[in-house]
Amino acid sequence: MTQHLIDRYSQVLQRIENACHSAARKTPPRLLAVSKTKPLEDIITLAKQGQKAFGENYVQEALEKIAARPDLEWHFIGPIQSNKTRPIAEHFAWVHSVDRIKIANRLSQQRPSDLSPLNILLEVNISEEDTKSGFSAQAILEMAPQIAKLPNLNLRGLMAIPKRAETSEEQRKPFAKMRELLQQLQQQLPDQKLDTLSMGMSADLEAAIMEGATIVRIGTDIFGARDYPSNTL
Ligand SMILES: *Cc1c(COP(=O)(O)O)cnc(C)c1O
Numbered sequence: 133m134t135q136h137l138i139d140r141y142s143q144v145l146q147r148i149e150n151a152c153h154s155a156a157r158k159t160p161p162r163l164l165a166v167s168k169t170k171p172l173e174d175i176i177t178l179a180k181q182g183q184k185a186f187g188e189n190y191v192q193e194a195l196e197k198i199a200a201r202p203d204l205e206w207h208f209i210g211p212i213q214s215n216k217t218r219p220i221a222e223h224f225a226w227v228h229s230v231d232r233i234k235i236a237n238r239l240s241q242q243r244p245s246d247l248s249p250l251n252i253l254l255e256v257n258i259s260e261e262d263t264k265s266g267f268s269a270q271a272i273l274e275m276a277p278q279i280a281k282l283p284n285l286n287l288r289g290l291m292a293i294p295k296r297a298e299t300s301e302e303q304r305k306p307f308a309k310m311r312e313l314l315q316q317l318q319q320q321l322p323d324q325k326l327d328t329l330s331m332g333m334s335a336d337l338e339a340a341i342m343e344g345a346t347i348v349r350i351g352t353d354i355f356g357a358r359d360y361p362s363n364t365l
Contacts, residue, residue: 134177141165141178141354144337148348151341161332161341164207166351169358172197178354179204187228187349191216198223209291209349211265218242226251228291228330228349231265236279243284251288253330254279256313258306259295266292269313276317280324287321289328289346290314296335303339307331311344 144163152160166187167175175186175197188194189210198206207226212235220227221242230236230252243250254276257266267275272290280287290313294306310331318326332340334353341348351358 137174137177138181141181144350144353147337148341151338155342161345162347164347164349165354166209166349167355168351170355172200174355175201191219195219195223214238221250228253229255231255231267233275236282236285240282240285245284249284249286251286253289253291253328256290256292256310258292258309261295272313272317273320277321280321287324289326291330300339303336304343307340307343
């Protein structure tokens with residue numbers, strides 16, 4: 133079991149390395165191990181292999197894991213209900229799924245001032261799907277200046293979950309749009325260090341790396357199929 137998990141993890145690290153080589157990238161993206169629905173023992177196994185950053189979608193489940201391993205770096209990546217912002221603001225280092233101004237305001241108000249600012253990413257509905265949350269590209273350019281000013285938050289960049297596509301060429305299109313959008317936003321906010329593009333999952337990490345992902349979020353290809361169906365994906 134454990135050896136199997138370590139093998140899968142090594143294979144993902146190898147895929148990342150190969151993709152960086154193909155893309156002629158010197159700096160690899162960070163790997164976020166998406167551990168939602170997976171037991172703490174799997175997290176501990178990977179932590180022993182040197183993995184530091186873990187992604188979670190469900191607040192209650194995450195809080196138990198964080199309490200057990202506060203030394204790891206915890207990223208919230210799931211849909212956010214406004215009545216759940218306080219535990220997120222108090223216990224996570226990063227939030228990838230900020231999709232409304234209201235959520236940004238609440239995270240800012242509720243981030244304890246003795247902690248370092250909460251790193252946030254704005255979620256972009258890059259494939260413009262009715263069923264998906266996230267700002268439109270247009271709304272990002274309108275709203276980000278306001279969000280960048282909020283205290284106790286550090287706006288670091290953008291996150292997206294594009295529509296599923298089969299070919300590498302089709303997968304790359306929305307990721308390329310994300311790269312361009314981040315560049316536009318950086319020009320609009322020259323004083324903000326926007327260094328993060330969170331994109332690429334198990335099925336499309338190579339395409340995301342080709343287009344400049346700085347964080348890839350991998351669940352299934354590390355941990356195997358999820359134990360119970362996720363309500364997000
Ligand atoms: C579950 C999830 C992932 C991981 O997806 P896999 O296809 O299992 O690698 C990445 N990002 C988000 C936002 C998720 O909810």
